[in-house]
Amino acid sequence: MLKGACEMAMKTYKYDKNRAMFERATKVIPAGVYGHLGPGEGCMIPVSSFPLFSERAEGSYFWDLDGNRFVDYMCAYGPNVLGYRDADVDAAAKKQMEYGNCTTSPSVKMVELAELMVDTVATADWAFFAKNGGDVTTLAIMTARAATHRKKIVFAKGFYHGVAPWTQKVDYPGVLPEDVANNIYMPWNDFDAFEKIVNENEGEIAAYIATPYMHGNFIDNELPAEGYWQKIRKLCTEKGIILIIDDVRCGFRLDTAGSDHHYGFEADLICFCKAIANGWNVSALCGKDFLKNTVSGMTYTGSYWMSAVPFAAGIACINKLKALDAPKLFREKAVKLTDGLKAAAANNGFDLVVSGEPALFYLRIANDDSLFIHQDWVQECVKRGVFITNHHNHFINASLSDEDIQFTVDVAEDAFKTVKKRHPEIG
């Protein structure tokens, strides 16, 4: 089977049906496919090398409209944590469907998932559920402002906390200067800068929000410096600043107890989404007890936020992640994969830089300073059946097999050879 897969992958894919569907989509949907799954924000370079619509998915794979199979390292940009259509999670969801989903009074599944989150996440004394990561990062900011009666929020440059106006930049379409007037931006990993900002804005800062490490796009991802989070934690506590960890992307992939726990500190508020329910739509804000009353008094809700099916899926997913010791599994698989990719690069004279946490590895070919070579290699991999992306971190899921990893390394090697032919300057 592996041999057959490899032989097939070395052919390059065509996307006729994908393109036809995209043309159809552009007639009724802005940009055809908008947002991070679309060709623009998804940095599909060139767009002709990438699939645009999926037909089905299972485990580590998805198949596009032309029947092309991809080993998927984007995992729907994170939600696929156990494998697409995981049997245990989907069985729990189907079972709940028999009882009801979106109902006038919420299901007890909401309470059960909250109890599980509190038992699982180190800093969690309570859980509040919504749908998307941005729902709960926004709630975290509102909670910090309500609790402190302060306006200003500190961000680490390179951040991404969703798409609400407060998370965007002043030059983004539709964003007003007033939307971001209370945002203060500081370099990642620079405690001195944070201390200076705190001193210059004494009594005015409501919160510091950051991801557990810098997994921004377009840049090598950067882990926290030794002692960084501990110093931040101490100063936040001294100054009454709420420390918010946006664990939407990393949550449950580094540590099922939360990424703050992984790095040895405790957040006041922590945001989860992607990995909670293996693709079933639910997000959560968890926090410490002293903020529970504040959240209780807030006006914040949504039509589908208490739907029972995603709660049931979430319970099954988190229990399975814990049973598998998924963070350890992700690390082992990722190290094996990225070691193979680096070796394939070196075999062909390429300098492949791997950064960030292994479970969410970020790739960059450093042979030129423009990324043209990197983009060329990525598209050659995609056309051979390995879905990676240019300027975003990748994701490991628990169903990824050794055969998938070997297939990926073989594709990478073939892609490197192809790119090298176009770049004879590479030794």
Add this chain to the structure above:
Amino acid sequence: MKDQKTMAYINLYAIFGALENLCELDDDAKALLANKKPISIGIEVKGGPGATLTFKNSKCRLDDGCKKDCDVKLPFSSCEKFNGLFEGTTTPLPSKGFTKIKFLLKVFLPLTDILTKYLRPTEEDMKNPEFFKKSTLLTLNVVAVAIAQIGNQDEIGRFSASQMMDGDVKMGIKDELYVTLRVRNHRLVAIKKAPESPRALMEFGSLELAAKLFAGKINALDCIGKGDIVMGGMISIIDNINRILDRVGLYLA
């Protein structure tokens, strides 16, 4: 919101700067300059930009700063007054070079009229393929220079520039014309030729597409999905240039 100072920089460097290209592209413009003695017009805007336009050998060149030895000097008491020149609310009064008034009236103003015809074309004019091509190429130059001015002057544009890393961006229309947007220390310069070693690429697939984009009839992200705009290299620079490009419409509308 439009900033008058930014508008003045765009009017001087992008609009008057396009006279350089007009004198190369358009026969009527060339004819106006034929057999004319070299002449330089200095423009000085109080609290804003200054530059010198030199007309020599049927060509035009724009240099930074109002040169002391210019033949004609046009001073403006404010950016608003200078911008009024383009809105028809300000009449320029030379402070130097009264003997060259004839050039201003008989050559310079007709040149700007021709330029206006290309930069604010009628639908009827755009049906002429030759006119359409010249208009679009001139507009590419204007847009490129306007991007640089907005990135350097406009408050929100400066924020976009502050997010950019150094590098040359190759921007242009496939098989037609390319320009360079050079970023150094978050300052932008437009150079009217392709870069030798671009760090990023933004290529419009055709003249027709570029014309629609410049007219605000289509969106760049939409075009990327359709493959009508090709981007590559340091996408973070392109991303920020696109944000400034959005503001070009605000100033040039």
